[in-house]
Structure formats: structure tokens, C-alpha cells
Amino acid sequence: MITYLVRRTALLLASLSLASVVLFLLLRFLPGDPVNALLSVGATDAQIEAARRELGTNEPVAAQFLSWLGDAVTFDLGRSLISNLAVGPEIAARLPVTVPLTLAGFVLAVLIAVPVGFLAAYRAEKWDGPLLNGVAQFGLAVPAFWLGLLLVTIFALNLRVLPAGGFPPAGWSDPAAAATALTLPVVTVALVMSASLIRYVRAATLDVLGSDFLRTARALGSSLPAAMWRHGLRNAAAPVIAVLAIELATTFLGAVVIESVFALPGLGSMLTRAIAQRDYPVIQGVMLVSTFAVLAVGFLGDVAQRVADPRLLRGRS
Amino acid sequence: MKRAWIAVAAASALLLSACGGGGDDTPADSAAQTIDIGSVYEPQNLDNTAGGGQGVTEALNGNVYEGLFRLTDAGTVEPLLATAHTVGEDGLTYTFTLADGVTFHSGKALTSADVKASIERVTAETSRSARKSSLAVIKEIATPDDKTVTVTLSAPSISFVYHLSYVWIVNTAAGDLTTTADGTGPYRLGEWKRGATLSLTRNDAYWGTKAKNAGAVFHYFTDATALNNALLTNAVDIVTSEQSPDALAQFESNPAYKINEGTSTTKLLLAFNDRVAPFDKVPVRKAVSAAIDNAKLLNSIWGEYGTLIGSMVPPGDPWYEDLTAVNAYDVEAAKRLLAEGGVPNGFTFTLDTPNYDPHPTAATFIKSELAKIGVTVEINTITSDEWYTKVYQERDFQATMQEHVNDRDVVWYGNPDFYWGYDNATVADLVKQAEAAKTEAAQADLLKQANKIIAAEAASDWLYLYPQIVVASADLSGYPLNGRNSQFFVYDIVKS
Numbered sequence: 001m002i003t004y005l006v007r008r009t010a011l012l013l014a015s016l017s018l019a020s021v022v023l024f025l026l027l028r029f030l031p032g033d034p035v036n037a038l039l040s041v042g043a044t045d046a047q048i049e050a051a052r053r054e055l056g057t058n059e060p061v062a063a064q065f066l067s068w069l070g071d072a073v074t075f076d077l078g079r080s081l082i083s084n085l086a087v088g089p090e091i092a093a094r095l096p097v098t099v100p101l102t103l104a105g106f107v108l109a110v111l112i113a114v115p116v117g118f119l120a121a122y123r124a125e126k127w128d129g130p131l132l133n134g135v136a137q138f139g140l141a142v143p144a145f146w147l148g149l150l151l152v153t154i155f156a157l158n159l160r161v162l163p164a165g166g167f168p169p170a171g172w173s174d175p176a177a178a179a180t181a182l183t184l185p186v187v188t189v190a191l192v193m194s195a196s197l198i199r200y201v202r203a204a205t206l207d208v209l210g211s212d213f214l215r216t217a218r219a220l221g222s223s224l225p226a227a228m229w230r231h232g233l234r235n236a237a238a239p240v241i242a243v244l245a246i247e248l249a250t251t252f253l254g255a256v257v258i259e260s261v262f263a264l265p266g267l268g269s270m271l272t273r274a275i276a277q278r279d280y281p282v283i284q285g286v287m288l289v290s291t292f293a294v295l296a297v298g299f300l301g302d303v304a305q306r307v308a309d310p311r312l313l314r315g316r317s
Numbered sequence: 318m319k320r321a322w323i324a325v326a327a328a329s330a331l332l333l334s335a336c337g338g339g340g341d342d343t344p345a346d347s348a349a350q351t352i353d354i355g356s357v358y359e360p361q362n363l364d365n366t367a368g369g370g371q372g373v374t375e376a377l378n379g380n381v382y383e384g385l386f387r388l389t390d391a392g393t394v395e396p397l398l399a400t401a402h403t404v405g406e407d408g409l410t411y412t413f414t415l416a417d418g419v420t421f422h423s424g425k426a427l428t429s430a431d432v433k434a435s436i437e438r439v440t441a442e443t444s445r446s447a448r449k450s451s452l453a454v455i456k457e458i459a460t461p462d463d464k465t466v467t468v469t470l471s472a473p474s475i476s477f478v479y480h481l482s483y484v485w486i487v488n489t490a491a492g493d494l495t496t497t498a499d500g501t502g503p504y505r506l507g508e509w510k511r512g513a514t515l516s517l518t519r520n521d522a523y524w525g526t527k528a529k530n531a532g533a534v535f536h537y538f539t540d541a542t543a544l545n546n547a548l549l550t551n552a553v554d555i556v557t558s559e560q561s562p563d564a565l566a567q568f569e570s571n572p573a574y575k576i577n578e579g580t581s582t583t584k585l586l587l588a589f590n591d592r593v594a595p596f597d598k599v600p601v602r603k604a605v606s607a608a609i610d611n612a613k614l615l616n617s618i619w620g621e622y623g624t625l626i627g628s629m630v631p632p633g634d635p636w637y638e639d640l641t642a643v644n645a646y647d648v649e650a651a652k653r654l655l656a657e658g659g660v661p662n663g664f665t666f667t668l669d670t671p672n673y674d675p676h677p678t679a680a681t682f683i684k685s686e687l688a689k690i691g692v693t694v695e696i697n698t699i700t701s702d703e704w705y706t707k708v709y710q711e712r713d714f715q716a717t718m719q720e721h722v723n724d725r726d727v728v729w730y731g732n733p734d735f736y737w738g739y740d741n742a743t744v745a746d747l748v749k750q751a752e753a754a755k756t757e758a759a760q761a762d763l764l765k766q767a768n769k770i771i772a773a774e775a776a777s778d779w780l781y782l783y784p785q786i787v788v789a790s791a792d793l794s795g796y797p798l799n800g801r802n803s804q805f806f807v808y809d810i811v812k813s
């Protein structure tokens with residue numbers, strides 16, 4: 001296990017370094033000049049040159065990269081080209097929106113997907129199983145922002161039970177208001193994410209239900225719930241954990257998309273704005289943090305999988 | 318299995334009931350009210366000389382910061398921190414006297430040194446202010462005493478006082494003004510929650526007439542639908558500038574809201590590159606202008622809102638004249654003009670079109686209109702970033718579309734180096750003379766003359782003037798309607 005952890009950690013760090021290089025180069029080779037976002041119509045050539053000098057975008061790419069990387073390892077993500085505010089604290093200020101949104105959306109998605117997926121498999125021969133499966137299939141095709149707008153129309157504009165968007169200025173110091181503000185976004189994220197999860201749970205359940213070991217257990221007199229508990233869950237756990245890790249990462253990205261629909265001050269709206277303005281340090285900072293989050297979740301998922309099913313560990317070495 | 322179904326239903330019900338309802342609150346005393354304002358213009362930072370963008374003007378200009386003069390919502394310039402000023406015989410020396418009893422929010426008294434430092438911030442080398450070039454005419458600023466500022470110009474500039482209305486008088490000792498503020502206005506800066514809100518609280522030690530409300534919160538949105546939903550659910554009381562024509566229908570039919578159309582200064586231009594063939598020929602530009610039915614275009618985009626303009630000058634500028642009859646829609650005349658311009662069978666040109674609304678729609682419309690006179694349009698969709706590089710900096714284009722937002726900007730036609738390359742010595746001279754004029758009446762007269770020539774030569778095709786639409790709750794009053802140059806004075810707003 002320890003060898004595995006060491007190897008896996010090294011891989012994590014290598015992925016992160018590679019990702020940072022790719023991110024940096026991708027942004028630099030895209031067309032467009034961040035200076036353009038700073039100056040309005042009427043700027044003189046001298047003003048444009050001065051702005052470029054001030055931003056350091058006239059330096060060679062290699063020099064820009066080294067200076068950025070040097071700062072990044074000390075957790076200094078630089079300053080926004082546009083606002084001149086430090087990127088690190090700006091990202092930290094957005095996390096209290098994006099992280100709860102992601103985690104709550106994910107947990108709710110699992111809470112929806114596990115019973116629904118199980119029912120869809122268990123009742124596969126009846127009318128309601130295929131119906132649930134069909135609804136999940138349909139859910140896969142629904143764009144998150146559209147679902148968000150639909151929920152806003154129903155619950156905010158018509159029923160008036162929830163706010164249409166925004167986040168209270170007081171943030172989490174007023175937990176009830178913050179939770180209320182996040183309800184519709186969380187439900188949107190959860191519904192979209194649960195659609196694909198339902199299909200995994202259904203497939204996994206169908207596998208287990210049709211497996212030899214379950215049939216043997218039933219034949220030996222075990223009830224279905226007892227057989228599922230003793231044998232089914234353990235066998236289904238490893239693949240489900242892998243899928244859950246991927247889903248959590250996807251939920252994070254989904255949450256980022258949904259933030260602008262609900263006018264939430266999270267990482268997503270920060271990234272959208274930064275991209276429109278070619279604000280390199282902000283884009284890099286947000287992408288780096290997101291990439292790190294996704295890689296870290298993958299890492300934890302892998303470890304959890306090996307804890308749940310030690311055969312994987314033996315199989316590797 | 319029934320139990321599982323019930324569990325799912327119960328969980329959903331629990332979730333829904335956990336989220337409390339909105340509820341409406343109606344404070345009795347207007348002085349205790351906070352006004353919630355919805356906007357799509359979040360400041361980039363809080364300093365208007367450091368690229369803060371139009372959001373910082375909207376939130377802070379006139380509210381937190383004040384200038385020597387104020388540009389009112391009606392477009393007139395009136396004294397604010399300067400109670401009086403005199404101009405020397407030569408038109409080069411301006412002497413300003415500061416109002417008494419003015420203090421910054423930090424408590425420090427306003428002195429002439431602050432004024433000098435504030436103007437110098439705008440003209441400094443590192444300044445990113447859009448007004449930097451207008452103030453380049455300043456030669457020297459002197460402060461003979463605490464109450465007096467004397468500015469010497471290198472050439473007469475009748476617009477100088479108007480330009481000063483954009484200069485915030487700041488306490489330069491206050492520290493980093495990109496994240497903090499220290500002004501003299503009727504509000505102090507409350508808290509700026511980046512990506513979400515910026516709040517203002519009434520300055521009870523204000524030197525002038527105190528604000529009629531307790532404060533305001535600007536709520537920022539990146540999505541127009543989210544912004545309108547906020548108004549529909551009373552999360553905001555007012556939207557500073559409605560950007561989406563489609564959204565208006567839901568407010569028009571609802572007596573709880575009021576739609577106000579003010580005087581906009583935003584012009585949608587079909588800008589020709591007047592340097593290159595065939596747009597270097599006046600008859601060709603006139604032909605293209607006459608072949609496009611601007612009324613139909615405006616109507617299809619904004620319905621009943623918006624105004625037609627026949628020139629670069631919007632109705633709010635002091636030198637406005639209705640020139641819509643010049644190059645009016647006339648397909649037969651357009652065909653004749655094409656022949657006169659030496660291209661009787663038409664020609665093909667590329668229209669560089671910014672990729673956001675309404676440009677793609679307008680470009681398609683222009684293409685079909687011009688097909689009627691044998692002119693083929695190739696639409697080239699570009700990002701605003703590409704526009705800035707390709708069109709604005711490199712002038713590598715035949716024709717383009719752009720919205721020009723500022724007031725008093727007809728003077729750009731007096732500069733042959735500007736991106737559209739309009740070069741007429743008479744116009745350049747008139748613009749220069751207007752700036753050196755002794756009186757505002759003389760200035761207006763000279764700019765009217767220039768504008769007539771510009772319109773007659775169809776330097777560009779001015780498609781239409783955007784509407785300036787403020788939508789507010791019906792019980793709200795005292796808000797600015799015109800939002801001139803993105804200003805949004807909050808101090809008179811009350812809820813009944």
C-alpha cells in the first residue's frame with residue numbers, strides 16, 4: 001500500500017506540473033492580446049505600448065512562464081492583468097460558493113441516483129423500471145443551463161418560493177440565506193449529474209442481480225437484501241467508487257457552468273469573465289486550482305478503490 | 318418497494334420546504350431604505366485611472382467621488398466642488414475656487430493640493446484613463462492657496478470644463494485606490510464582494526445635500542436573463558441599463574414595473590474604411606447608406622425603442638441637428654450614386670462583424686439590403702479582441718460595425734488617423750476651431766457645420782441610436798434616466 005501511495009503521489013505531482021505547462025502555453029498561443037481589453041477606442045499607440053510594458057506581455061514566453069511557475073510554487077498566483085488584484089485571494093474568496101455547490105450537488109445526485117438506479121434495475125421487467133431508465137436517458141440530453149432556467153421559471157418566477165439567483169452579500173455568516181441561494185443551483189447540478197449516475201447504478205445492479213455468486217447465495221437460502229448486503233455491495237463497490245470519483249470531478253465542472261445562470265460569485269463566473277478579457281493570470285489560476293481539484297479527486301478515488309477492494313493492489317504488484 | 322418511492326418523495330419535499338420564501342418588506346421611512354440596483358457592469362477595480370471600466374463610473378461617479386464639475390443626467394455641466402471659476406483673456410488660464418467645508422470620507426479636509434494630485438493622476442504616464450488624451454492640453458497646475466487651483470493650458474479648449482467633470486477628486490494619501498476609496502461624495506464605499514455586490518452607505522457628514530436613501534447595493538450579473546429574473550422576483554429594484562430587447566415584453570404588460578426610455582449616446586455604426594476603394598469615393602458611401610432601410614433594421618431589433626440618427630451626433634449633444642433626411646433610404650438614388658461612383662454594376666466587400674448582438678443580425682440585414690443594388694457583402698465574424706487588433710490598430714478592413722458609446726464624439730472625424738480614416742481638411746479645421754472657440758454657442762455652431770459635411774459625405778453610415786432603457790419597480794422614483802456616459806446617481810432614489 002505504501003509503495004502504491006508513493007507512486008501514485010508522484011504521478012499526481014507529475015500530472016500537475018505537466019498540466020501547468022500545457023495551460024500556460026495554450027493560453028499564450030491563442031490569438032488575441034490582453035491589452036485590448038484594457039484600453040478603449042481612442043487609445044493611442046503610445047498608450048498601447050505602455051500598457052503592454054506594464055503587463056509584461058512583451059517579454060518572451062519562456063521568461064513569462066518561468067516567472068509565473070516560480071511564483072506558483074510559493075502559492076503566489078500573480079495579479080490580474082485587468083483589475084490588478086492578487087489572484088490567489090480572489091480564488092479563495094470564490095471557493096465558499098463553488099465548493100459547497102459542488103459537494104451538495106454531488107451528494108444530492110448520489111442520493112437520487114442510488115435508489116432510482118437500483119429501482120430501474122430491480123423493476124427492469126415491469127413498467128416503472130424502463131420508465132425511470134428512459135427519464136434518465138432524457139436527462140442526459142438536457143443542457144444544465146436550460147434546466148436551470150426552467151427551475152428558475154417554476155420555483156422563482158411562478159411559485160416565488162426561492163430566489164432566482166445571486167448570493168447574499170453576507171455570505172455564509174447568514175447560513176440560511178446562503179443555503180437558500182444555493183438550493184436551485186444545487187438541484188440543477190444534482191439533476192444533471194444524477195442522470196448519468198443512474199445509468200451506472202442500474203448497470204452495476206443488473207450485473208450483480210444476474211451474477212453467479214448472488215444466485216448461489218439465494219440458492220443457499222439467503223434473502224435478497226441479505227445477499228445484496230453480504231456479497232453484492234462489496235462486489236459493486238470498486239467500480240462504483242471509480243465512477244463516483246469521475247462524477248465528482250464532472251460535478252465540479254458542471255457547477256462552474258451553472259454559476260452564471262444563477263449569478264453566483266464562484267470560480268465559474270470568475271473564469272468566464274477572465275476568458276472574455278484574456279486575463280491570463282486569472283485564467284491560469286482558476287484552471288490550475290480546478291485541475292488540481294480534479295486530479296486530487298481522482299487520486300482519492302483510486303486510493304479508496306484499493307481500500308475497498310485489496311485485490312486491485314495485489315493485481316498491480 | 319413502495320417504501321423506497323415514499324422516501325424519495327419525502328426527501329424532495331424536505332428539500333423544498335427547507336428553503337424559505339422571499340417575503341416583501343416595505344420600510345416606511347425613505348431615509349432608512351436601501352436601494353437594490355441590478356447591473357451587468359461590474360467594476361474591474363475601483364480606480365477609474367487604472368482600467369476600472371464603465372462599472373466603476375456607474376457605481377462610484379457622483380456617488381462616492383465627485384469632480385470639480387458635474388455632468389448632469391440632462392447633459393449640462395454644473396459646478397460641484399468648484400464653486401466658481403474664471404477664464405483668462407487668452408482662454409488659457411483657468412482659476413477654480415473650491416467649495417467650503419468639503420471633507421473626504423476619511424475626515425481629511427479637501428485642499429487645492431488634492432485637486433492638483435487628482436488631475437495629475439489622470440494625465441500620468443501610467444494612467445489608463447480614457448480622458449487622458451483630452452486633458453493632454455494641460456501645461457501647468459498651480460495651487461496659490463488651499464482654496465484656489467490655477468490651470469494653464471497650452472491651447473484654448475472650450476471642452477476643458479466638461480472634461481474636468483470626469484476627473485474624480487480623490488484623497489491620494491488614501492492608499493491603493495483599486496480596492497479602497499476615499500472621496501467627497503454623498504456615499505462612502507461599503508463593501509465590494511467581487512463577482513456579486515458592491516454596497517454604498519450614506520455619508521452623514523456630507524458637505525452638500527444628503528442622500529435621500531440610506532444606501533444602495535449594486536448587484537452584478539453576467540447573464541441578462543438572470544438580471545431580469547432578479548427584477549421580476551424583487552431581488553433588485555431597478556436595472557440600470559436593459560441590454561436585451563426580448564426581455565422588455567415581460568415588463569411592458571406588468572403594472573408593477575416602469576420602463577423608461579432615456580437619451581442614449583450609443584450609436585451603431587457601419588464604419589467604412591474611407592482610405593480604401595471603393596469607400597474612398599463619396600458617392601459609393603452615400604449609395605450604401607441610402608440602400609439600407611435603417612428604420613426597418615431598428616424596428617426589427619428594438620421594436621418601438623431607439624431613434625434614427627443621420628449623423629454621429631446624438632440628440633443629447635449641444636450641437637445636435639436632425640440629419641436623417643441626408644442619405645435617407647432610397648434604393649433608386651442608391652443605384653444612381655453607384656454609377657456616379659464608377660461601380661454601376663456593384664462590387665463585393667468584406668464586412669468585419671463583431672460576434673455579439675446586434676452585429677450579426679444587422680450584418681445579415683445589410684447584406685440583403687445591399688443585394689438590391691448589386692453590392693455583395695461577405696460577412697466576416699470576429700471577436701471584439703480581433704476587432705481591436707485588426708480593425709482599430711491595424712486598420713486592416715474594408716467596412717466594419719461598431720457601437721460608439723460616448724457623447725460628444727463627432728470630433729473623431731476631425732482626426733484623419735482614426736481607424737475609419739475619414740480625411741477632410743475642412744472638417745479637421747472646423748473641429749480644431751470649435752475647440753478653440755470663445756463661447757459654447759460658437760463651439761456648437763462650428764461643430765454643426767462640421768457634422769453637416771460629415772453626414773453629406775457619408776463618412777460612415779449611422780444605422781441607429783440605441784435606446785437607453787431603465788426598468789424599475791413602479792414604486793421607485795428619483796433615478797437617472799439617461800445614464801450619460803454610464804453615470805448612475807443614486808442619491809435621489811426613493812421607494813414610495
